[in-house]
Amino acid sequence: MVQTSNRKRRIFIKANHNIVILFTTRIVRLFCYGFLSVVLALYLAQVGLPEQQIGLLFTLTLAGDAAISLWLTTSADRFGRKRTLIAGALLMLGAGVVFLITRNVVVLMAAAIIGVISPSGNEIGPFLSVEQAALSHLLPDRKRTQVFAWYNLVGSFATATGALSGGWLAQLLQTHGMPALDAYRVVLMGYSIGGLVIGALFLLLSRDVEVAATPRTEPAPRALGLHKSRSVVFKLSALFAIDAFAGGLIVQSMMAYWFYIKFGVNPGIIGSIFFGANVLAGISALLAVRIANKIGLINTMVFTHVPSNILLILVPLMPTLPLAITVLLLRFSISQMDVPTRQSYTMAVVTPDERSAASGVTSIARSVGAAVSPSLAGIFLAVPSLFSLPFFLAGGLKLVYDALLYQSFSTMKPPEEK
Secondary structure (H helix, E strand, O other): OHHHHHHHHHHHHHHHHHHHHHHHHHHHHHHHHHHHHHHHHHHHHHHOOOHHHHHHHHHHHHHHHHHHHHHHHHOHHHHOHHHHHHHHHHHHHHHHHHHHHOOOHHHHHHHHHHOOOOOOOOOOOOHHHHHHHHHHHHOOHHHHHHHHHHHHHHHHHHHHHHHHHHHHHHHHHHHOOOOHHHHHHHHHHHHHHHHHHHHHHHOOOOHHHOOOOOOOOOOOOOEOOEOOOHHHHHHHHHHHHHHHHHHHOOOHHHHHHHHHHHHOOOHHHHHHHHHHHHHHHHHHHHHHHHHHHHHOHHHHHHHHHHHHHHHHHHHHHOOOHHHHHHHHHHHHHHHOOHHHHHHHHHHHOOOHHHHHHHHHHHHHHHHHHHHHHHHHHHHHHOOHHHOOHHHHHHHHHHHHHHHHHHHHHOOOOOHHHO
16 A cells, blocks of 8 residues: 555656646747747848738748648657657757848748747747647646646746747847847847757656557557547647638737837837736636636637637727727737637547647647738738738638537537536
8 A cells, every 4th residue: 555655656746747847848938939929020020021021931930830740749659759849949949040140031931941930929839739748648637627727827928928028128128229130139049048948848858748558459540640539630620720820810920010010119018018918818718717617618619719809800990009909908818718628628529549649630730720821911911901901800710710610519528528
């Protein structure tokens, strides 16, 4: 009995050790994403890229992320989850260094395709899929949604703090006489250092994050690591791609640029706006757990998303900056309730040995969906009469996604709701 108790205690300590590391890397990574996102479009404009090329660059960033992440996540269990995470950190470091040292458009686009750099302030790269699979492996099912909510909460707070820090750092450096381009380069340096830091943290993970090999007497045919849950994952992926395409029209960097052009807001104020927005988004993700316990995961995903999208459509219709900020903050206060519920639902409706693949495939579908739209947003932003169109298109498409999701999955309950 004593030996069994000691063994369980050691397993618990190891699991908590890995969970702490995964939460810490999430915080550092999302801080860096937010840190850079507020000034990234402004930096590229200072380098000399027109709006169309900035949008194309962001599209290539997301397209390259989809391809690299698909390769990494579908082979993560074979290659090793820890090694995959370290590889992602190196790609993040490399992209930041290249963006820092060159103004050549071709080289920047190559770095955008191969490396990991976030124009939206949101997750990019293989990290989310592999970390979710590792957390699901370390946690009991009843704790999954709650831990995912906290995982999203700390990420939103980190993004918010990063956006605030990046915007005001760039503003203060310019106030003290530093040229705008050099001020933005300082932010890029911080992003690159972040990639190095999370790579070092991933080295501390133990083997407990790796999936255990299970012998199969009759191996089921697999596509992208999926077998029994293939049709469910592919259907979810198609719907998530629509949502992500809509979200790609209003990535945080482009939205920051919109506020800059529309109202003449300086980077410091922009950073403050998105600090508040991401804090509210994080709180909304945590509140989603209580709502989901009462009305279910799918209902929470849809019924909180619809008013959020209506508010998004209203943002460009506001005649003044304070009203636009108020509507944007109201939107963010409910916009992320679907995130932990979506992640938990995906993990719940697939078999345990498909979780890594399911997380990877649905995440890649979102990346592919989001890859095309920033280039369209860049075109719209360059035309005065279409300047606010990204908000209307994004909100409308997200409402279509909500309707299709409810129609397709409202009757498919996760185990804890049956």
